[in-house]
Ligand SMILES: Nc1ncnc2c1ncn2[C@@H]1O[C@H](COP(=O)(O)OP(=O)(O)OP(=O)(O)O)[C@@H](O)[C@H]1O
Ligand SMILES: O=P(O)(O)OC[C@H]1O[C@H](OP(=O)(O)OP(=O)(O)O)[C@H](O)[C@@H]1O
């Protein structure tokens with residue numbers, strides 16, 4: 529049984545998608561710029577490169593079994609796919625924005641005859657309709673922020689993350705339509721009904737979850753004299769452990785201690801450990817936790 533995973537061929541989420549597969553043990557074996565497909569280090573799993581916006585439909589139609597793409601693009605295309613895991617990157621919001629000097633500050637100020645420019649006509653139209661607003665939608669494929677200033681729309685619906693682009697274009701947020709980030713998705717029928725593919729899809733999902741989990745954790749390693757061991761053990765929050773092992777050296781009073789800890793705890797913890805007599809402290813990145 530073989531499965532295909534669609535990942536973005538270009539744009540901001542292409543490299544992080546490849547990186548996450550690599551860390552999950554599914555590094556690409558023969559990717560080159562012009563190829564549409566690549567094998568991975570697992571002979572049952574291959575990758576197809578596609579535009580991020582096309583991936584939800586390819587997964588829903590079973591052209592590929594799994595995919596990596598944004599929630600905004602999944603919802604805009606109204607694709608019926610199974611969302612398996614949030615990949616914790618590409619965080620952005622689809623917002624309605626008006627020119628800074630406009631009187632439109634909230635949905636209540638929008639009159640029905642308003643014109644909205646957007647790359648997300650379906651999401652925008654259904655959001656406005658659900659608030660009783662029938663807008664005219666002008667569909668663009670990029671640089672939406674310019675639309676009010678060239679007179680083709682009153683307001684826009686576009687993605688924002690740092691807010692820099694809105695600010696540069698003198699636009700203010702008036703409402704939030706959708707918070708989006710990048711998801712691992714699967715074809716529903718294969719995930720729920722195809723026994724063989726279900727297993728392989730599940731394995732990929734578990735590996736990728738392991739990568740996400742590991743990104744928030746560090747491995748702490750240190751040498752501790754036996755006299756200080758109890759204090760150090762008490763300080764260590766750990767998944768299971770800490771692990772204490774013998775150090776083969778002249779200093780027989782020394783043991784090595786290691787434990788996996790949350791990234792947010794590392795800064796404080798390292799100081800406390802140092803002050804309690806730990807030596808040679810190493811903070812090591814982890815690739816995957818299964
Ligand atoms: N400024 C941003 N910050 C975070 N994520 C973003 C941002 N802009 C777009 N995204 C997300 O990136 C994903 C891919 O978007 P898109 O296909 O537009 O790629 P891109 O990197 O913007 O390339 P391009 O627009 O040049 O084709 C979408 O799911 C979208 O939500
Ligand atoms: O809040 P910010 O951090 O400024 O990011 C928001 C911008 O990022 C995206 O544009 P992108 O760079 O993908 O260009 P595009 O409009 O051509 O898609 C989005 O369409 C906004 O324009």
Ligand SMILES: [Mg+2]
Nearest residue numbers: 539540670687
């Ligand atoms: Mg873009």
